[in-house]
Amino acid sequence: MSAYDVVIGIETHVELRTASKMFCGCPVDFTAEPNTAVCPVCLGLPGALPVPNARAVEWTIALGSALGCDIAAESVFHRKNYFYADLPKNYQISQFDLPLCSDGKLDVEVDGVPTVVGITRVHMEEDTGKSTHMGAGGRITGSEGSLVDFNRSGVPLVEVVSEPDIKTPEQARAYATELREIVLSLGISDARLEEGSMRFDANISLRPPGQQELGVKVEVKNMNSLRSLQRALAYEIERQTKRLDADEPIEQATRHWEEESRRTAPGRSKEESSDYRYLREPDLIPVAVSRETIEAVGSGLPELPAARRSRYREMGLDFEAARLVSAGEGLGGLLEAAVAEGAGAASVANWLTGDVMAQIRSLGTPVEETPLTGARLAELVAMVDGGELSATAAKDVLAGVMAGEGEPRQIAEERDLMQITDSGFIEEAVDRVLAEHPDEVERLRGGDGRLTGFLVGMVMKATGGKADPRQVSEMIRSRAGA
Amino acid sequence: MSDPADLTISAAGALLRSGDLSAVELLEAVLRRASMTEAILHAFLTIDSAGASAAAAAADEAFAAGDDLGHLHGIPIALKDNMVTRGIETTCSSQILSGYIPPYDATVVERLKAAGAVIVGKTNMDEFAMGSSTENSAYGATRNPWDPDRVPGGSSGGSAAAVSAGSALAALGSDTGGSIRQPASLTGVVGMKPTYGLVSRYGLVAFASSLDQIGPLTRTVDDAVTVFEAIAGHDPSDATSYPGPVPDVRTALDGGVAGLRVGVVRELWGEGTDPEVAAVCRRAVDLLADAGALVSEVSLPSLEYALSAYYLIAPAECSSNLARFDGVRYGLRRAGSTVEEMMASSRHDGLGPEVTRRVLLGTYALSAGYYDAFYGQAQKVRTLVIRDFAAAYGDVDVLISPVSPTTAFKIGERTDDPLAMYLSDVCTIPSNLAGDPGISVPVGLDSGGLPIGLQVLAPALGEAVLFRVAKAVESLAGSDARPALATSEGAA
Numbered sequence A: 001m002s003a004y005d006v007v008i009g010i011e012t013h014v015e016l017r018t019a020s021k022m023f024c025g026c027p028v029d030f031t032a033e034p035n036t037a038v039c040p041v042c043l044g045l046p047g048a049l050p051v052p053n054a055r056a057v058e059w060t061i062a063l064g065s066a067l068g069c070d071i072a073a074e075s076v077f078h079r080k081n082y083f084y085a086d087l088p089k090n091y092q093i094s095q096f097d098l099p100l101c102s103d104g105k106l107d108v109e110v111d112g113v114p115t116v117v118g119i120t121r122v123h124m125e126e127d128t129g130k131s132t133h134m135g136a137g138g139r140i141t142g143s144e145g146s147l148v149d150f151n152r153s154g155v156p157l158v159e160v161v162s163e164p165d166i167k168t169p170e171q172a173r174a175y176a177t178e179l180r181e182i183v184l185s186l187g188i189s190d191a192r193l194e195e196g197s198m199r200f201d202a203n204i205s206l207r208p209p210g211q212q213e214l215g216v217k218v219e220v221k222n223m224n225s226l227r228s229l230q231r232a233l234a235y236e237i238e239r240q241t242k243r244l245d246a247d248e249p250i251e252q253a254t255r256h257w258e259e260e261s262r263r264t265a266p267g268r269s270k271e272e273s274s275d276y277r278y279l280r281e282p283d284l285i286p287v288a289v290s291r292e293t294i295e296a297v298g299s300g301l302p303e304l305p306a307a308r309r310s311r312y313r314e315m316g317l318d319f320e321a322a323r324l325v326s327a328g329e330g331l332g333g334l335l336e337a338a339v340a341e342g343a344g345a346a347s348v349a350n351w352l353t354g355d356v357m358a359q360i361r362s363l364g365t366p367v368e369e370t371p372l373t374g375a376r377l378a379e380l381v382a383m384v385d386g387g388e389l390s391a392t393a394a395k396d397v398l399a400g401v402m403a404g405e406g407e408p409r410q411i412a413e414e415r416d417l418m419q420i421t422d423s424g425f426i427e428e429a430v431d432r433v434l435a436e437h438p439d440e441v442e443r444l445r446g447g448d449g450r451l452t453g454f455l456v457g458m459v460m461k462a463t464g465g466k467a468d469p470r471q472v473s474e475m476i477r478s479r480a481g482a
Numbered sequence B: 001m002s003d004p005a006d007l008t009i010s011a012a013g014a015l016l017r018s019g020d021l022s023a024v025e026l027l028e029a030v031l032r033r034a035s036m037t038e039a040i041l042h043a044f045l046t047i048d049s050a051g052a053s054a055a056a057a058a059a060d061e062a063f064a065a066g067d068d069l070g071h072l073h074g075i076p077i078a079l080k081d082n083m084v085t086r087g088i089e090t091t092c093s094s095q096i097l098s099g100y101i102p103p104y105d106a107t108v109v110e111r112l113k114a115a116g117a118v119i120v121g122k123t124n125m126d127e128f129a130m131g132s133s134t135e136n137s138a139y140g141a142t143r144n145p146w147d148p149d150r151v152p153g154g155s156s157g158g159s160a161a162a163v164s165a166g167s168a169l170a171a172l173g174s175d176t177g178g179s180i181r182q183p184a185s186l187t188g189v190v191g192m193k194p195t196y197g198l199v200s201r202y203g204l205v206a207f208a209s210s211l212d213q214i215g216p217l218t219r220t221v222d223d224a225v226t227v228f229e230a231i232a233g234h235d236p237s238d239a240t241s242y243p244g245p246v247p248d249v250r251t252a253l254d255g256g257v258a259g260l261r262v263g264v265v266r267e268l269w270g271e272g273t274d275p276e277v278a279a280v281c282r283r284a285v286d287l288l289a290d291a292g293a294l295v296s297e298v299s300l301p302s303l304e305y306a307l308s309a310y311y312l313i314a315p316a317e318c319s320s321n322l323a324r325f326d327g328v329r330y331g332l333r334r335a336g337s338t339v340e341e342m343m344a345s346s347r348h349d350g351l352g353p354e355v356t357r358r359v360l361l362g363t364y365a366l367s368a369g370y371y372d373a374f375y376g377q378a379q380k381v382r383t384l385v386i387r388d389f390a391a392a393y394g395d396v397d398v399l400i401s402p403v404s405p406t407t408a409f410k411i412g413e414r415t416d417d418p419l420a421m422y423l424s425d426v427c428t429i430p431s432n433l434a435g436d437p438g439i440s441v442p443v444g445l446d447s448g449g450l451p452i453g454l455q456v457l458a459p460a461l462g463e464a465v466l467f468r469v470a471k472a473v474e475s476l477a478g479s480d481a482r483p484a485l486a487t488s489e490g491a492a
């Protein structure tokens, strides 16, 4: 913990996955060959003019509504003027003093402690192209040349600006996580941090406790995971604390997070000109949004993550399970379907947050695209809870289901994994193992409880894993008289 | 028959339909006129003989097949070089777009082609439409057909000179502060700026987006109506395009001025107005009064500040609009050791002095700390100008003034004095700020034989009354004089 008050605000850019770009009809397509998803408008050719994408406006209203913002009946596009090779018009169409959404909030929770983070504004803008520098390790300085791909130019972006209400790196991460989950639940973006379809920039300053005016603000960029957002801020707090303790000044600057070295480094020293000479975009008329549209978008919002989480908690999930299942793409649907088939919510959640998540990650496919259904999951859980399948065997069965081998019971039978509850068969195996290991039995009787595990293992091996380990354990202890 | 190059659109249309003239013959006459006059005038940057010939032949075939596309079918028309044309170099008279071949047609070009017009070529202009004399062209000045020692006005000087000389029957120009009306006045043709938003700007290389408007230059008011009808109308590719119907300008066109209220704008006949210009314009107003117009004097006090406001708003928008010319994607590129250096030297070498002056002016006016004092203040003046016009149109149907305080001036006369040059547009700029339509109609010559235009202004979407009054002015006070260069003797 720093001895200073930490003030953090976060600017988030979200790339909308609309069919077409913000101001032209080009497809939003990141798989296309460079400079093929382009037209006169997004290339900034002479004479071309922008026409706003109505769907992007609607989705921005949806995000604003989800964040409890006021939606402006009339908002205005401005030009943000600056020269950059991948900015084809050398101005970005954005919003300035009259954004589409403003004055909202987002509730976040860290270790059970709730905080409210104010949302200053949610506005629309267009993305830039993408530069690739040849040689010099991909950096512009010293490179042999640069190539620009304008496929990304003009892709709709929503910018969400938070109030400086965040006080810790953990809160920052919780804020970013929650915002991402809202975006995913609205279905307006892939929100993939590593691919840049959701980007977080953080403004952070420190000041002595009790001081009214804010300290010098540092902008931290280039965090491409939620973990690096948290790490970068923790690093900055430490760095700035050391400087303040040593009476060294903090330079107002943009710093980049370097994942490998786990530190922030100053951007190019030349202070980026912050005079963007904002000009009301004369090629566009104000965006007029009717009361009816605002109400229709608001009432058409899907269940938001916070509401979903509290519903799952009411179903019997603990806090962490509710969070994981609610956040994980498609897991909530599976939970609800399995429960509808009669499975217990807590057992299902256990499977979802454990093996199912692990398998999805290793397969790398969204859960909707696997053969796992609520009914299959319910059957699997019922077999385990009914003692027909051991937990270990159930993992194999799940893998079989995910691989498309069929229904759980059928797979368990085919693989000969059904648990044997016939006590005669188990007793026989126990007796044989005890007879083969007289020394161990002696030590067990002498009070060395660790031997139980060993002997259970030997019995499981002898039965080909089909015995219920709990039943075996009880039997060994009663036979050995331990 | 006289030389077809001197025909109006309506007269040529009649001959094309009677079979007395083919589109190919008409084009040949126009190209012949251009070949005789271009060495002196330099109205064109590009003459697309091959494309025009193919279009004329296609027009004749369509006529033969009984497929009549309307008034512009087979009519040779020139385009100012700031309207993009697919496959034809479009430079805006700037070095920075030297060799630039657009991959698409401007909406107006598409509409002209769909109407069967034959695109003759691209006309010279002040670079990026910044100027009032067509001397600010990177490819050399255009001269006035009435006196080759004089300017044709600008920035649509090439279009005006081409129509005046007969190397096109009509042309399109663009008007940001008077760039259609002023050269029309100085070359004795009709030039009209429509209501902002009535003609699509898609494909017009922007100078000042909130002021730019494309319009026709023709020899008669009837022809201006014809071209206006072909190019006006909503375009979904231009978000500032007016979504409602285009005003019906034909029904009442010949209604005359009896009973119409005509306001003479006191502020636009000021001290700077040449007495001969004032007298010729005054005579035209008297003729309107004789014909039954109710003439009164009106005052729009804010117009005193319009020129100053314009020279902040237009450069501010221009500084942003022209930022895209950076050498990265098209046009001139100079080498540099960094991207910034490459951009800076491409712009330095590619943009001419007047353009550079306005980009700097606009950048300054938008800068932090200066915005409120300059750009913000200018926007307030603009609001006042709009209010003054609205109030005036409560009392009168149209407003009248000279188009230009003087007739055509000598080449080089004002190039060293930007402020004197800026004053050329003092009468035309206010309607750009207001977004209202205006038209220049030739009403006579000064003692030196140079043409003088009368300006008629109307409220937004008031094109019907605008053309109606313009037509009355033309029939009551119009002049049939043609420039010497446009006659066969003069051109020989």
Ligand SMILES: [Zn+2]
Pocket: A021, A024, A025, A026, A037, A038, A039, A040, A041, A042, A043, A154
């Ligand atoms: Zn595009």
